[in-house]
Amino acid sequence: MTDTLIFAKKVREICIDLVFKKKAAHIGSALSIVDLLSVLYNRIMKIDPYNPKDQYRDRFLLSKGHACIALYSTLALKGFFNIKDLETYSDNGSIFTSHTNYKVPGIEFSAGSLGHILPICCGLALAAKKKSEPWRCYCIISDGELDEGSNWEALLFAPQHKLDNLIVIIDYNKIQSLGSTNEIIDLSPLKEKLRAFNWEVREINGHCHNEIELSLIKSNYNNGKPKAIIANTVKGKGISFMENKLLWHYKSPNEEEYKLSIDELHT
């Protein structure tokens, strides 16, 4: 097992543990992006947990703030804060709110209301260009939030300003809050839409670490085109009975489901 696979397994364990203990929601959404985060934080981005505000770090912003436990767990394992701190998740007085909170070390920007982060990433990437700084701006947005018009404003803006230092990963698990994306607001053909908007688009298996890594390494960062990576993912990935089930957008596991989940991760 590669280091990123081991890392992803640990992140999944922490996520399951947290949602069980805190009776929290959104486990399906979190599990969907664990592999993407594992590759980004271990193989791709230039970051230093001991210098989290280093001006030349790569920026990562999570737009689907409700999947925050995956990011909090990733940051804890990378050493941005003590993993024990995360035990306060969603408790009274905790900075670990159940949508990302920028008060947490390593969280660049709070999210929770969908459709906000992509415009902000455009501003960050533009600032890097203006200041001729070499860092890149990465973000993960959900498929459901592509319903938001603000995202399409930003999708028009980024190619106009040649933001080839902006990488948007779309967590395309095809399930949104109340049903499947193709029944609610069909995004297809998503790749063609983004290409028509002048983005450099790749479509990958969002759980295959090799594909994730290659898609990011292969991208041409000097062609004036922002990058969109359509990551085909599975909501609830890694816990068989949670996979592709709308129920796990909201439900937290009971004791039996918790044990089953942990057993499955350990086999």
Add this chain to the structure above:
Amino acid sequence: MRSAFINQLVLEARNNYKIFLIVGDLGYNVIEPFREEFPDRFLNIGVAEQNMAGVASGLATEGYCVYIYSIGNFPTLRCMEQIRYDICYHNLNVKIVSVGAGFSYGPLGTSHHCTEDIGMLRTIPNIVICSPCDPIEAEFITTFSSTYNGPCYIRLGKNGEPTINKKEIISQLQLGHPIQLLKGNNIAVLVTGSILNYVNDFILSNEISASLYSFPFIKPILKQSVLKILEDHQRIIIIEEHQKSCGFSSALLEVINDLFFTHAIDQYPLIKRIGIDDTFINISGTQEYLREKAGLVLSNNDFNF
């Protein structure tokens, strides 16, 4: 006021390399001096206000002092949640500039009447709300905002407002304080924005003995400065080109209530409020005409209470 703002911003931007101006495809015949002198720090983002607020947040996160500029409701109401969550919650150095306060763009219709903005923005933590009455206040507020590190809302009128303030007085102004323009007995008239010119003319031409105060800051309004006004005046008239609810007069009532509750004042003053009475104006007309239709006018009787 629009040109006073842009000319002052050009002056500030010559020394402050962090100043960045984004416009939402508006500002023809206004923003050109900035665009020509600082093309690298100017951006026409197109007709996309949510993106404008978001991109400004990103730039401000990276150290820029970002002005976003458009008409009335567009850089404000249209992207209210971006202002609340992205700009204000993160306490970013973004200045939201709207032109066309109140009925400035009267003939353009209700879409362009900017009459609820103060109320909607005023409840959001961290934001300073500025509402200059003339070009001199607009210049002052521009300079102030460029040195203040945090979110500001700047509510501008249009062009051609007469100058009422004196430069030497305004240079002493501090955040949260009003400016006294006329000194009279007993009645104080408290005004924000360009309607002040009308009030000033009315008081002078009718030879009314009233004090006149301009409030270029609507948030914060310092309690001490209101207390000082109440020490000399027991009767107050408040005028604003905005809905009567949640706006400037509401802000003052909140301050006065708290002064009364904490016994800083012994007597609650008599307060007459002149604002738009919970209605839309759905007809065309000049600013002056629509003000009259909305009841934003004074009569000699208004001073007898």
